[in-house]
Amino acid sequence: MATFELYRRSTIGMCLTETLDEMVSSGTLSPDLAIQVLVQFDKSMTEALETQVKSKVTVKGHLHTYRFCDNVWTFILQDAVFKNEESQENVGKVKIVACDSKLLTQ
């Protein structure tokens, strides 16, 4: 099953990466195993987002930069507004990184 490493940049992914770095550098974990953990995280995170999350969001804003490279869209929005059922977040500048969802189904 193909996975995205995309989510490793999220908070939970960064926390895991830091943990693995510490454990590998202290010798309690082998680098190979650490890689396996990260790959498993990619799978579990993708799966959890598919199965556990239902909320919908609308995004509006001024598109400052757009880029499509290696099947990854990158948008930089200015004065963006994120709305979901519960709350609204206003952000002066936000970066959106999106991988092609079709790559997962292949």
Added chain:
Amino acid sequence: MATTNVSSVYLHVIDSVVNKLREEFVSEGVDDAVLAELQGLWELKMMQCGVVQGPIERNSTVKGAGVPTPVHDLNVPYEGTEEYETPTAEMLFPPTPLQTPIQTPLPAEPTSYQYLPASHSEYGLVPNSGAATDTKPGRPAPYMQQPSPWMGQRPLGVDVNVAYEEGREEDGGGGIAQTEPPVKDFFMLNSGKRKRDDYPSNPLPNEYIPQQDGSADALLESSLQEVPVANICPKEAHVETLRDRLKLQETKNIDAAIASMVRMKQTAITIPQHDGYDDNVYDNGVRTEDYNTPYDPATANGVGTPIPGRSEAVEDDEPPLNEDDDDDLDDLEQGDEEPSTSHLVLAQFEKVSRTKSRWKCILKDGIMHLNNKDILFSKANGEFEF
């Protein structure tokens, strides 16, 4: 509500990862305590980030992780030895396996982001090491100072003009070092014969310099003649041969004096090269040093005026400089994106379309980090105006 949902999803992910890795850990012969430590650290960091709340759920997961550990404690002594063996071998080569095995088909961005710090440091080191190696070839320059006597060679052109008469008469084109002593000999002989001690000393104070460059030599010689003639005539009335000898002697004396002056200058290397570049380096007298140690003057003098000869050295420096330039560009980009990296959306896109300056995109399965809050979505519609 949203945050609790997020934390529950995160805990679900943690549990899923830990549970699915248990088999791997066992098959690798790694104690389950390592897995528990991994989970504990991970959750601790999540708590510190404020992303995961409910300690109750965390306790339950810890309990779940804690159950198998006592079972595996029975094997601790055996597994312990393996643990000690594996980490030491692996610690020797931690970075390479970390970076290479990532083969999942994700585009470059996330990976580059993750390993940016490492790669940056690597790139940072490369120029340094390169610079260090650059300095080494540059350092031989000090050795070059030893052959400083060679310095006399460059002024050769000047000396030849001065001393070529002796060279013709005696050596027929010998080196300077050989021509110099004859000059002194002549001086001694002439002074002994003529008892004209004044002459050698006079011309120099008068700053008379023979211009035997082929043009207007006659004029100079005539002027030269006049001076001695005026002095000589009263005492020794005869012959032009004497005059000629005197002329010869005088010119030789003068030449010798000038040669000695030039020599003095060269040995002292007091010829100032105030062209604004590497003035100090020239004082060391070794030009090649400049090329080998291109950045020395930059750091020492801070003189930025470029010199054509310098361009070579600059070219040698260019590879690291180019990377620095790239870094600068990256920094600029990061400067643009820095605020946005604190607000980040990671998702998958289903469709991105544009009508004139109006962009629409449909995203799914996203993690948003906005205003220090994590928000998850299964679907997102974006409308942007460019």
